[in-house]
Amino acid sequence: MNAVAPVAQGAVAASRDAAVVVHGLTRRFGDGPAVLDRLDLAIAPGEFVALLGHSGSGKSTLLRTLAGLDPVTEGSVARPREVSVVFQESRLLPWKRVWQNTVLGQDGADRRDRAVAVLEEVGLGHRIDAWPLTLSGGEAQRAALARALVREPAFLMLDEPFAALDALTRLKMQQLVSDLWTRHRCSVLLVTHDVDEALLLADRAVVLERGRIRTDVPIPMDRPRRHADPRFEHLRSVLLESLGVHDG
Numbered sequence: 001m002n003a004v005a006p007v008a009q010g011a012v013a014a015s016r017d018a019a020v021v022v023h024g025l026t027r028r029f030g031d032g033p034a035v036l037d038r039l040d041l042a043i044a045p046g047e048f049v050a051l052l053g054h055s056g057s058g059k060s061t062l063l064r065t066l067a068g069l070d071p072v073t074e075g076s077v078a079r080p081r082e083v084s085v086v087f088q089e090s091r092l093l094p095w096k097r098v099w100q101n102t103v104l105g106q107d108g109a110d111r112r113d114r115a116v117a118v119l120e121e122v123g124l125g126h127r128i129d130a131w132p133l134t135l136s137g138g139e140a141q142r143a144a145l146a147r148a149l150v151r152e153p154a155f156l157m158l159d160e161p162f163a164a165l166d167a168l169t170r171l172k173m174q175q176l177v178s179d180l181w182t183r184h185r186c187s188v189l190l191v192t193h194d195v196d197e198a199l200l201l202a203d204r205a206v207v208l209e210r211g212r213i214r215t216d217v218p219i220p221m222d223r224p225r226r227h228a229d230p231r232f233e234h235l236r237s238v239l240l241e242s243l244g245v246h247d248g
């Protein structure tokens with residue numbers, strides 16, 4: 001997704017330097033309860049935020065609203081023009097080759113060169129001409145990341161991008177995202193159910209509960225992150241407790 005106009009302007013004064021500002025965002029479906037309830041959230045340029053929360057807490061609704069896929073009916077959202085989204089499933093068009101999927105909707109004689117460069121960056125240089133249906137799950141998500149990055153987004157949203165992958169592939173993909181973020185330094189919002197994933201990757205973890213922020217904690221650990229870091233255990237307990245899960 002590229003060049004989607006900002007959903008609305010309306011940055012709160014205190015967040016003037018933020019890349020993304022959500023202010024008083026409320027969202028209902030029909031007569032139901034508020035799925036997002038007067039939500040305020042700011043993401044700094046280059047900041048990596050993990051969004052956690054139980055199923056139904058409003059994570060995907062927030063992400064879809066930020067992406068411009070869901071309307072803002074109450075409150076405001078400001079974000080950069082250049083945004084990309086990666087979903088749990090790769091959403092590649094099966095009748096287009098991997099490189100063509102990567103630069104779908106892009107113009108220019110150098111399309112293929114740009115596709116090759118970004119596919120090599122995500123470790124998919126050997127599958128440039130492959131058909132999507134011949135890719136493994138991990139490879140398909142690499143292609144989805146390539147398609148997101150080729151647009152040089154200032155804001156990258158990742159909606160449980162690795163949830164369908166096996167544990168080993170997920171670890172490799174987490175490493176890849178960490179490397180890509182270090183190089184590109186865009187703002188990132190990662191929706192995940194995995195507390196460890198949040199702690200491995202993010203600068204900050206936000207826990208959503210019934211459409212409101214229950215916990216918002218910085219993750220002040222050096223990278224690469226180590227499970228053995230005592231702060232890792234502490235932060236894991238904080239987040240699990242916020243989620244109402246009791247750690248072993």
Ligand SMILES: Nc1ncnc2c1ncn2[C@@H]1O[C@H](COP(=O)(O)OP(=O)(O)OP(=O)(O)O)[C@@H](O)[C@H]1O
Binds near residue numbers: 029035057
């Ligand atoms: N288009 C829709 N119409 C009606 N209700 C919706 C719609 N989209 C979401 N909801 C409801 O809004 C609530 C929040 O959904 P959302 O998908 O944002 O939660 P989530 O935190 O992303 O959950 P999960 O972790 O399971 O993906 C849920 O109760 C869901 O049923």
